[in-house]
Amino acid sequence: MIFITGPLYSGKKEYARRLLGCSREELKDRAVWDAQDQAKDCADLNNLADELARYEVVIATEVGGGVVPVDPAERAAREAAGRLSVLLAQRAQRVVRVFCGLPMELK
Amino acid sequence: MFTLVIGGAASGKSEYAEGLVLLSPHRPRYYIATMEPFDEEGRRRVEKHRRMRAAKEFETVECYTNLSSVRLSARGTVLLECIGNLAANELYSPSGAGTVEGALSAIAGGVDTLLAQCEDLVAVGNEVFTGGSDYAAGTEDYLRLMAGVNRALAQKADRVCEVVCGLPRYYKGAVE
Numbered sequence: 001m002i003f004i005t006g007p008l009y010s011g012k013k014e015y016a017r018r019l020l021g022c023s024r025e026e027l028k029d030r031a032v033w034d035a036q037d038q039a040k041d042c043a044d045l046n047n048l049a050d051e052l053a054r055y056e057v058v059i060a061t062e063v064g065g066g067v068v069p070v071d072p073a074e075r076a077a078r079e080a081a082g083r084l085s086v087l088l089a090q091r092a093q094r095v096v097r098v099f100c101g102l103p104m105e106l107k
Numbered sequence: 108m109f110t111l112v113i114g115g116a117a118s119g120k121s122e123y124a125e126g127l128v129l130l131s132p133h134r135p136r137y138y139i140a141t142m143e144p145f146d147e148e149g150r151r152r153v154e155k156h157r158r159m160r161a162a163k164e165f166e167t168v169e170c171y172t173n174l175s176s177v178r179l180s181a182r183g184t185v186l187l188e189c190i191g192n193l194a195a196n197e198l199y200s201p202s203g204a205g206t207v208e209g210a211l212s213a214i215a216g217g218v219d220t221l222l223a224q225c226e227d228l229v230a231v232g233n234e235v236f237t238g239g240s241d242y243a244a245g246t247e248d249y250l251r252l253m254a255g256v257n258r259a260l261a262q263k264a265d266r267v268c269e270v271v272c273g274l275p276r277y278y279k280g281a282v283e
Contacts, residue, residue, distance in 0.1 A: 007236030009254030065115065066238020078239070099269060100113065100232075100261035102278040 001053045003092035005060050005085055011101035016057045031057035035088065036081035045080065049087035058092070060085050109222060111264040112275070113232040113257060119273030121188060124231045127282075128186045129163065133226035135183040138165040139174075141192035143200070171196045172203045174217020177224075184227040190214065190260070191233040194252050207252045215259040222263070232257050234269060 002019065004012050016031050017024065032055045042048050052058045064082045069075050089095045095107035110127055114120030128136055138160050144150040157167050165186070170177050174193065179185070187193075197203040197210035204210040221228055236254060240247075261267045266280030275282075 007234065007254075008240050009236060009251060011258055061240065062237040063239040064237060065234070069239075074239075074241075099278050100111070100267060101258040102261055102267060104276075104278050 001055060001088075001092050002057045002094045002096065003060070003085075003088045004057060004096050004098060005062055005089075006098035007065070008061050010098045012059045012061070012098045014101070015096070015098045015103055016059060020057065031055055031059060033059035035060040035084060036063050039080035039084040040077040042080060042084075045084050045087055049084060049091055052088060053091040058088055060088065108226070108266070109228045109230070109264045110266040110268070110280075111230050111232060111257075111260050112268055112270060113234050114270035115234040118234070118270045120231055120270040123268075123270045123273065123275055124186060124188065124229045125163070127229045128165075128184050128227070131184040131227040133182065133184045134164075135181055136163070136165045137179055137183060137185045137225070138167050139177065139185060139187045139221075140167050140169050141171060141187075141189060141196065143171045143192075143196060172200055172213070174214060175220040177217070177221065179221075179224045182224065182226050184229070185221055185225045186229050186231070187218070187221065188231040189233060190230060190256055191235070191253065193217075194249065194256060198249060198252060207248050207255070210252050211255045211259065214256050215263075218260060218263065230260060230264075232260065 004016055006012050013033060017027055020030055022030060032052060035052055035058055038048060039045060063078055089107060096103045097106050112120050112124040142153065144153045160167060168177060193214055194210060197213050204213045233253060235250065264279065266277065268275040268277045
Protein backbone atom coordinates (compact mmCIF):
# COMPACT_ATOMS: atom_id res chain seq x y z
CA MET A 1 0.00 0.00 0.00
CA ILE A 2 1.12 3.51 -0.79
CA PHE A 3 0.00 6.16 1.67
CA ILE A 4 -0.45 9.66 0.27
CA THR A 5 -1.02 12.58 2.58
CA GLY A 6 -0.84 16.36 2.35
CA PRO A 7 -2.84 19.54 2.84
CA LEU A 8 -6.34 20.14 1.44
CA TYR A 9 -6.51 20.48 -2.39
CA SER A 10 -2.77 19.90 -2.72
CA GLY A 11 -3.15 17.46 -5.64
CA LYS A 12 -3.13 14.12 -3.75
CA LYS A 13 -5.68 12.35 -5.96
CA GLU A 14 -4.09 13.69 -9.13
CA TYR A 15 -0.75 12.34 -7.94
CA ALA A 16 -2.35 8.96 -7.11
CA ARG A 17 -3.75 8.76 -10.64
CA ARG A 18 -0.34 9.57 -12.08
CA LEU A 19 1.24 6.91 -9.89
CA LEU A 20 -1.26 4.19 -10.83
CA GLY A 21 -1.66 5.41 -14.42
CA CYS A 22 -5.43 5.26 -14.15
CA SER A 23 -8.53 7.36 -14.83
CA ARG A 24 -10.66 9.19 -12.26
CA GLU A 25 -13.24 6.39 -12.60
CA GLU A 26 -10.72 3.58 -11.99
CA LEU A 27 -9.26 5.36 -9.00
CA LYS A 28 -12.47 4.65 -7.05
CA ASP A 29 -11.68 0.90 -7.09
CA ARG A 30 -7.97 1.11 -6.49
CA ALA A 31 -7.72 3.87 -3.93
CA VAL A 32 -9.58 5.27 -0.97
CA TRP A 33 -9.46 8.94 0.01
CA ASP A 34 -10.60 11.16 2.86
CA ALA A 35 -9.46 8.40 5.23
CA GLN A 36 -9.25 11.08 7.93
CA ASP A 37 -13.07 11.25 7.99
CA GLN A 38 -13.32 7.56 8.85
CA ALA A 39 -11.14 8.04 11.93
CA LYS A 40 -13.82 10.12 13.58
CA ASP A 41 -15.89 8.02 16.04
CA CYS A 42 -13.88 4.91 15.16
CA ALA A 43 -13.58 2.49 18.07
CA ASP A 44 -10.55 0.62 16.75
CA LEU A 45 -8.10 2.66 14.66
CA ASN A 46 -5.69 -0.27 14.29
CA ASN A 47 -8.41 -2.37 12.75
CA LEU A 48 -9.47 0.51 10.46
CA ALA A 49 -5.87 0.95 9.32
CA ASP A 50 -5.66 -2.78 8.52
CA GLU A 51 -8.86 -2.59 6.47
CA LEU A 52 -7.73 0.50 4.56
CA ALA A 53 -4.30 -1.00 3.88
CA ARG A 54 -5.97 -3.50 1.51
CA TYR A 55 -6.26 -0.74 -1.08
CA GLU A 56 -3.33 -0.03 -3.41
CA VAL A 57 -3.39 3.61 -2.39
CA VAL A 58 -4.77 5.27 0.74
CA ILE A 59 -5.15 9.05 0.81
CA ALA A 60 -5.68 11.20 3.89
CA THR A 61 -5.83 14.97 4.17
CA GLU A 62 -3.77 16.51 6.94
CA VAL A 63 -6.10 18.21 9.38
CA GLY A 64 -3.86 18.79 12.40
CA GLY A 65 -2.68 22.26 11.42
CA GLY A 66 -4.19 25.60 12.28
CA VAL A 67 -5.65 26.58 15.63
CA VAL A 68 -6.67 23.81 18.02
CA PRO A 69 -10.49 23.71 17.90
CA VAL A 70 -12.47 24.81 20.96
CA ASP A 71 -15.04 22.07 20.44
CA PRO A 72 -14.01 18.81 22.21
CA ALA A 73 -15.54 16.60 19.48
CA GLU A 74 -13.58 18.43 16.78
CA ARG A 75 -10.40 18.12 18.86
CA ALA A 76 -11.00 14.37 19.26
CA ALA A 77 -11.64 13.97 15.52
CA ARG A 78 -8.38 15.73 14.71
CA GLU A 79 -6.49 13.54 17.15
CA ALA A 80 -8.01 10.39 15.68
CA ALA A 81 -7.22 11.54 12.12
CA GLY A 82 -3.60 12.18 13.07
CA ARG A 83 -3.22 8.82 14.79
CA LEU A 84 -4.80 7.01 11.85
CA SER A 85 -2.25 8.63 9.54
CA VAL A 86 0.59 7.37 11.72
CA LEU A 87 -0.86 3.83 11.66
CA LEU A 88 -1.28 3.97 7.88
CA ALA A 89 2.27 5.21 7.40
CA GLN A 90 3.51 2.25 9.48
CA ARG A 91 1.65 -0.19 7.22
CA ALA A 92 2.67 1.49 3.96
CA GLN A 93 5.58 0.41 1.75
CA ARG A 94 5.81 3.99 0.64
CA VAL A 95 4.62 7.31 2.10
CA VAL A 96 4.37 10.46 0.01
CA ARG A 97 3.33 13.95 1.06
CA VAL A 98 1.94 16.07 -1.77
CA PHE A 99 2.44 19.80 -1.33
CA CYS A 100 1.31 22.28 -4.01
CA GLY A 101 1.10 19.37 -6.42
CA LEU A 102 4.71 18.36 -5.70
CA PRO A 103 5.35 14.94 -4.14
CA MET A 104 7.89 14.48 -1.35
CA GLU A 105 8.89 10.97 -0.39
CA LEU A 106 8.63 10.51 3.41
CA LYS A 107 9.23 6.75 3.40
CA MET B 108 15.10 32.34 -11.04
CA PHE B 109 11.61 32.01 -9.57
CA THR B 110 11.27 30.86 -5.96
CA LEU B 111 7.94 30.14 -4.31
CA VAL B 112 8.04 30.36 -0.51
CA ILE B 113 5.04 29.00 1.37
CA GLY B 114 4.37 28.93 5.08
CA GLY B 115 1.75 29.23 7.79
CA ALA B 116 1.04 32.28 9.92
CA ALA B 117 4.17 33.55 11.69
CA SER B 118 6.23 30.71 10.22
CA GLY B 119 9.11 33.01 9.32
CA LYS B 120 8.28 32.86 5.60
CA SER B 121 8.58 36.63 5.04
CA GLU B 122 12.02 36.90 6.64
CA TYR B 123 13.21 33.89 4.70
CA ALA B 124 11.84 35.27 1.42
CA GLU B 125 13.40 38.67 2.08
CA GLY B 126 16.71 36.94 2.75
CA LEU B 127 16.53 35.25 -0.66
CA VAL B 128 15.94 38.62 -2.31
CA LEU B 129 18.91 40.17 -0.51
CA LEU B 130 21.08 37.28 -1.79
CA SER B 131 20.22 38.06 -5.40
CA PRO B 132 22.81 40.16 -7.25
CA HIS B 133 20.14 41.73 -9.47
CA ARG B 134 19.13 45.29 -8.66
CA PRO B 135 16.89 47.21 -8.22
CA ARG B 136 14.82 45.42 -5.59
CA TYR B 137 11.07 45.75 -5.96
CA TYR B 138 8.49 45.00 -3.33
CA ILE B 139 5.00 44.37 -4.68
CA ALA B 140 2.69 45.45 -1.87
CA THR B 141 -0.71 43.74 -2.03
CA MET B 142 -2.38 44.82 1.22
CA GLU B 143 -4.95 47.50 0.65
CA PRO B 144 -5.09 49.72 3.77
CA PHE B 145 -8.72 50.20 4.79
CA ASP B 146 -8.25 52.19 8.01
CA GLU B 147 -5.74 54.11 10.09
CA GLU B 148 -4.23 50.95 11.58
CA GLY B 149 -3.75 49.50 8.11
CA ARG B 150 -2.14 52.72 6.86
CA ARG B 151 0.28 52.80 9.81
CA ARG B 152 1.20 49.15 9.21
CA VAL B 153 1.87 49.82 5.54
CA GLU B 154 3.94 52.91 6.40
CA LYS B 155 6.04 50.94 8.90
CA HIS B 156 6.74 48.18 6.39
CA ARG B 157 7.56 50.71 3.70
CA ARG B 158 10.18 52.36 5.95
CA MET B 159 11.67 48.98 6.95
CA ARG B 160 12.01 47.98 3.30
CA ALA B 161 13.33 51.37 2.22
CA ALA B 162 16.26 50.78 4.57
CA LYS B 163 16.93 47.55 2.64
CA GLU B 164 16.69 49.51 -0.60
CA PHE B 165 13.40 48.13 -1.80
CA GLU B 166 11.23 50.18 -4.10
CA THR B 167 7.56 49.65 -3.24
CA VAL B 168 5.06 49.03 -6.03
CA GLU B 169 1.43 48.93 -4.93
CA CYS B 170 -0.80 46.36 -6.58
CA TYR B 171 -4.07 45.17 -5.07
CA THR B 172 -5.64 43.54 -8.13
CA ASN B 173 -4.71 42.89 -11.78
CA LEU B 174 -1.08 41.97 -11.26
CA SER B 175 -0.53 41.98 -15.05
CA SER B 176 -0.77 45.78 -15.04
CA VAL B 177 2.50 46.15 -13.08
CA ARG B 178 5.32 47.68 -15.14
CA LEU B 179 8.85 47.61 -13.72
CA SER B 180 11.38 50.21 -14.84
CA ALA B 181 14.38 47.84 -14.78
CA ARG B 182 15.15 44.11 -14.65
CA GLY B 183 15.90 43.44 -11.02
CA THR B 184 14.63 41.25 -8.19
CA VAL B 185 10.98 41.20 -7.16
CA LEU B 186 9.43 40.22 -3.84
CA LEU B 187 5.71 39.48 -4.21
CA GLU B 188 4.00 39.36 -0.85
CA CYS B 189 1.64 37.91 -0.35
CA ILE B 190 -0.52 35.74 -2.56
CA GLY B 191 -3.14 35.44 0.20
CA ASN B 192 -3.88 39.17 0.01
CA LEU B 193 -3.89 39.16 -3.75
CA ALA B 194 -6.29 36.19 -3.80
CA ALA B 195 -8.67 37.87 -1.33
CA ASN B 196 -8.57 41.14 -3.32
CA GLU B 197 -9.27 39.39 -6.62
CA LEU B 198 -12.14 37.45 -5.07
CA TYR B 199 -13.79 40.12 -2.89
CA SER B 200 -12.66 43.60 -3.98
CA PRO B 201 -14.91 45.55 -6.42
CA SER B 202 -11.94 45.87 -8.81
CA GLY B 203 -11.14 42.14 -8.59
CA ALA B 204 -11.97 39.28 -10.95
CA GLY B 205 -14.78 38.10 -8.67
CA THR B 206 -14.68 34.38 -9.47
CA VAL B 207 -12.27 31.59 -8.51
CA GLU B 208 -11.37 30.89 -12.16
CA GLY B 209 -10.99 34.58 -13.01
CA ALA B 210 -8.88 35.25 -9.92
CA LEU B 211 -6.69 32.21 -10.61
CA SER B 212 -5.88 33.32 -14.16
CA ALA B 213 -5.40 36.96 -13.05
CA ILE B 214 -2.79 35.92 -10.49
CA ALA B 215 -1.05 33.19 -12.51
CA GLY B 216 -1.02 35.45 -15.59
CA GLY B 217 0.23 38.34 -13.48
CA VAL B 218 3.14 36.24 -12.26
CA ASP B 219 4.04 35.47 -15.89
CA THR B 220 4.06 39.22 -16.59
CA LEU B 221 6.39 39.80 -13.62
CA LEU B 222 8.70 36.95 -14.68
CA ALA B 223 9.06 38.53 -18.11
CA GLN B 224 10.20 41.80 -16.50
CA CYS B 225 12.70 40.67 -13.85
CA GLU B 226 15.73 38.46 -13.27
CA ASP B 227 14.67 36.96 -9.93
CA LEU B 228 11.22 36.62 -8.41
CA VAL B 229 10.41 35.49 -4.89
CA ALA B 230 6.69 34.98 -4.24
CA VAL B 231 5.26 34.36 -0.78
CA GLY B 232 2.22 32.10 -0.38
CA ASN B 233 0.22 30.85 2.57
CA GLU B 234 -0.20 27.40 4.05
CA VAL B 235 -3.85 27.39 5.16
CA PHE B 236 -4.77 23.86 4.19
CA THR B 237 -4.18 21.64 7.19
CA GLY B 238 -6.76 23.04 9.59
CA GLY B 239 -9.53 20.77 8.31
CA SER B 240 -12.12 21.53 5.66
CA ASP B 241 -15.13 22.44 7.77
CA TYR B 242 -15.68 25.97 6.54
CA ALA B 243 -18.50 28.16 5.19
CA ALA B 244 -19.00 28.14 1.40
CA GLY B 245 -17.25 31.49 0.88
CA THR B 246 -14.16 30.29 2.71
CA GLU B 247 -14.14 27.14 0.59
CA ASP B 248 -13.89 29.31 -2.56
CA TYR B 249 -10.97 31.21 -1.06
CA LEU B 250 -9.18 27.97 -0.09
CA ARG B 251 -9.70 26.46 -3.53
CA LEU B 252 -8.36 29.61 -5.16
CA MET B 253 -5.30 29.71 -2.90
CA ALA B 254 -4.61 26.03 -3.52
CA GLY B 255 -5.03 26.53 -7.27
CA VAL B 256 -2.63 29.50 -7.27
CA ASN B 257 -0.08 27.62 -5.15
CA ARG B 258 -0.14 24.64 -7.50
CA ALA B 259 0.02 26.77 -10.66
CA LEU B 260 2.95 28.78 -9.30
CA ALA B 261 4.72 25.66 -7.98
CA GLN B 262 4.65 24.30 -11.53
CA LYS B 263 6.25 27.47 -12.94
CA ALA B 264 8.76 27.91 -10.12
CA ASP B 265 12.40 26.78 -10.21
CA ARG B 266 12.36 26.29 -6.46
CA VAL B 267 9.51 25.65 -4.04
CA CYS B 268 9.88 25.52 -0.29
CA GLU B 269 7.72 25.43 2.79
CA VAL B 270 9.01 27.40 5.75
CA VAL B 271 8.41 25.81 9.15
CA CYS B 272 9.74 27.61 12.26
CA GLY B 273 11.89 29.77 9.99
CA LEU B 274 13.46 26.70 8.34
CA PRO B 275 12.92 25.97 4.64
CA ARG B 276 12.00 22.51 3.37
CA TYR B 277 12.50 22.29 -0.38
CA TYR B 278 9.97 20.37 -2.48
CA LYS B 279 11.55 21.48 -5.75
CA GLY B 280 15.05 22.76 -6.50
CA ALA B 281 17.25 23.83 -3.59
CA VAL B 282 19.42 26.76 -2.58
CA GLU B 283 23.00 26.38 -3.69
